Amino acid sequence: MAEKQKILIVDDDYNIAELIALYLTKECYETCIVGDGEEAVRQFDQFQPNLVLLDLMLPGIDGYEVCRRIRKQSDVPIIMLSAKGEIFDKVLGLELGADDYMMKPFDAKELVARVKAVLRRFRNEPAEAPAPVAKPAEEKGEFVTYTDLVINQTYYDVTYCGHKLEMPPKEFELLYYLASHPNQVFTREQLLERIWGYEYQGETRTVDVHIKRLREKLKDHEEWRLSTVWGIGYKFEVRNQV
Helix, strand or coil, rough: CCCCCCCEEEEEHHHHHHHHHHHHHHHHCEEEEEEHHHHHHHHHHHCCCCCCEEEEECCCCCHHHHHHHHHHHHHCEEEEEEEECCCCCCCHHHHCCCCEEECCCCCCCHHHHHHHHHHHHCCCCCCCCCCCCCHHHHCCCCEECCCCCEEEECEEEEECCCEECCCCCCHHHHHHHHHHCCCCCHHHHHHHHHHCCCCCCCCCCHHHHHHHHHHHHHHCCCCCCEEEEEECCCEEECCCCC
């Protein structure tokens, strides 16, 4: 029998946390509830969750700091939960490494659906043995390759200049989609619809945040780069392609 996936629920409102846990338990997830930021960081190491549901307003250290600390050691998916609906709060959460952001009050069934969607996209590789350097000719599955870059959709795997890159699901999907359509320009709205889905209620700034994070990991190459088309959107520019 497959092991249950684990969800760490971080919220100081115990009633809300219990309701979330109830719905997730019905879907056969194992849950752990904590009510403050410091305990969340400790439990993350002990519980080793597959996903974290993280409230922003917490006693002690807030959800932003919890997210920052988790991201220093892991790319486990994080969905932020908050009553704060300002664009600044959403953007800050995404810049710190959150994979999704839901405003309170929310429908518990929608939350469960988002948990499932994020977990479907996330593939965790064993950490004990370093992965071998990928060679394009030996790649298996569905992938795109450029000089010094291999993006494998089957394994959610990116190799850049001979090194594996850690990349949250949404960053990977955005990179793969752009790289699969070289030199084609996409608006922010088109990318939101394609990567986040038509039901996503976030701002187009979400795309900007993810592009920024990708550029920090993938510096401009002499043959390709993530390019901004001012006033329109973005493209994966391949410079030696006619």
